[in-house]
Structure formats: structure tokens, C-alpha cells
Amino acid sequence: MLLSLKHNFLFVHIAKTGGTSVRDSLRPLRLRDPWFVAQFLCSRLSSLSGHRLGIKFPRHSKIIAAKEMLPAETFDNLFKFVFVRNPWDLQVSSFHHIRRERPHLMSHIETFDEFIRWKLDPERPYQFHVDTSIELQSDYVVDLHGKVLVDFMGRYENLHEDFEEACRRIGVRAPELQHKRQAKDRKKDYRSYYTDEIAEAVAKHFARDIEIFGYTFDPAA
Template sequence: MLLSLKHNFLFVHIAKTGGTSVRATLSKYRYQGPWGVPMFLANKLDQISGHRIGAKFPRHAKAIAAREMLPAELYDGLFKFVFVRNPWDLQVSSFFHIRKERPHVLEGVETFEQFVRLKFDPERPWNYMLDTSRELQRDYVVDLRGNRIVDFIGHYESLQEDFDTICDRIGIPRVALPHRRKAEGRDDFRRYYTDETARMVGEHYREDIEMFGYRFDG
């Protein structure tokens, strides 16, 4: 999550949706304005304390966390935006990312099918690297009653175009997004699925698919 009081925006960062590139581009606006120094000091104190004092929002905090913590008039006045991604594509991206960055998490897992079965095994203990992208994207944009509480939902599939819209809305220059954490050697996501694993992902992310209009074939 990235908050800029000067430019009046809140970026809700869902894992594996292009958010690292968005965050890298917008980070320079984070500490601008009269509240910049207190926010910077709070961030550093939180890091020094091992995140024990809760002085900043976690990287992948949900919108409801900001709504609960910020004054209502401040939250309501922010331009709140998020990016989402086709759930089937997201799982392939997650597989390649973990295999590259944290291979020990996938010890004994050789194929994408094994990855999906491990990830959605209800008997397996929770693991941050596996389960951050197991959460529903829908939960990042709604309150406890299921009401949408963000202003703009961008899509990974139109990342630059939607980011341009965001830049126009918050009054900053348009800029080409860097491509951070690009996966190497991966094919179209559909090629990694069997009928069974496609069904497993579709069932788990049914609410995301309904809310954001995604399909397996497009």
C-alpha cells in the first residue's frame, strides 16, 4: 500500500498484478508535502522496531485496513486505486516467481500441476510465499459487507493504459512503467493447465472472476 497525502492518492497493492512497477514509479511522491517528514520518520521507526509499532501499512494491506485506520474524511477524499489480474494467469506468474526467488518453498515440486495442487491443499499449513496470491483479489477492494471501497480498478492486461488514466486523475505526468520482476521463459498461461487444475483455480477464485469479468479463454 502506498499513500501520498500531497497528491491525494492511495495505491492498494495486490501481489503479482504489476504493482511492483507501479510502486517503483509512484514512490517518489510518497514523502512530498508537509506530512512527508513525519511519514518518513514513522516508516524508519517501524523498520527499526521490526514492525512492532504499526506505524505504516504493510506492503499488501487491503483497502479496508486504510479505511479503518485513517480519518473517514481523509480516506473518502483520497483517490484509491488497485490493479487486478486474471486469476489463472496470476497462478502461473506466482509459480515462476517463487521458483526463481524462493526455490526452497517448492522443494519437491517440479511441475505447475504439482504447484496448483500444493497451493490449494486444505491440509497444508499457511505459507506466506504460496498464499499471498491465494487470497481473493476481491477482498482487497471491498468492506466487510462486500461494498466496493476503491475508486478505480485497473487491470494487469491493460496496465500502462490504466496507469495513464491514474496519472491524469492524480495530476502527475504520464510515464512509461518499468517492467519489474519479469518472468523469463514462460508461455501463454493456458498451456500450463489441465482441465482439472483450471477447474480448481476457477472454483477458488469464483468471486474474483465474477467481479472483474475474467475468463480462462480471454
């Protein structure tokens, strides 16, 4: 999550949706914010008391954290945006990410089918800290009653154009979108990883994301 009081925006960062590129491209705006030093110091000092102020949030905080910790007027006036991604494509990205970054977790897994069965196994120990994409993307953008709180939802599939639109709404010239590391060994078409059974398993687990964001297994023409 990236908050800028000077430019009046809040970026909600969902993992594996291009968010690191967005954050790094917008970070200079935050560093030039006249409130940045005060926010940084207050955040560090408040942590000593065991009570963190809502001025600096963890990278993958949900928007409800900002709503609960920021003054209501401040939160309401922020331009709040997020980037989301097709759930089937996101799980392919997750597969390559974990295999690359934490291979010891997948020592018993050879195929993508096995990965999805392991990942969605209700008996598997809770491992959110290892793979945030097990959670619903929609959980990051709604309040406790399921109401969507963001003003703009960009899509990973349209990253450059939607990033430019977000910057236009912020009121700044869009900086060059920094590209982050992508898996070199993944196939371009995520659909090639799926059997009908595994595709249905992902559809069932991420049904609310599919409904809210309007995704389908086959990309829209």
C-alpha cells in the same frame, strides 16, 4: 500500499499484478510530499509504543486497514485505486516466482499441475507469507461487508493504459512505468499450462475474484 496526502491518492498493492512497477513509478511523488518526513517520523515513533498510526502501511495491506486507521474524511476524499490480474495467469506467475525465489519449497514439485494441487490443498500448512497470491484479490478492495472501496480498478492486461488513466485522475503527468523482472522461462500464453481439471480448480478457488472482476479463462477478444 502507497499513500500520498499531497496528491490525495491511495494505491492498494496486490502482489503479482504489476504493482511494484506502479509503486516505484509513483514513489517520487510521495518522497516530494511535504508531509512525508512527518509521516515517516510519526510512524517510527508510534511503533515504539506498540501502536502504529495509519500513515505508513505495509506493502500488501488491504484497503480495510486504511479505512479503519485513517480519519473518515481523509479516507473518503482519497482517490483509491488498484491493479488486478486474471487469476489463471496470476497462478502461472506465482509458480515461476516461487520456483525462482524459494525453490526449497518446491523441491517435491516438478509440474504446474502438481504446484496447483499443492497450493490449493486444504491440508497444506498456512503459508501466506510465502505466496500472497493464495488469497483472493477481491479481499484487498472490499470492506467487511463486501462493498468495493476503490474508485478505479486497473488491469494488469492493460497496465500501461490504465496506469496513465490512474495518473490522469490523480492529476499528475504519468511518469515512465518502470518494468520489473519477469520470468524468462515462462510460456507467454498461460492457458498452455492448464488441463481442464486444474483450470476448474483455480476457477473454484478464485470464484469471487472472477465474478467481481469479470475474468474468464479465455481472454476477451
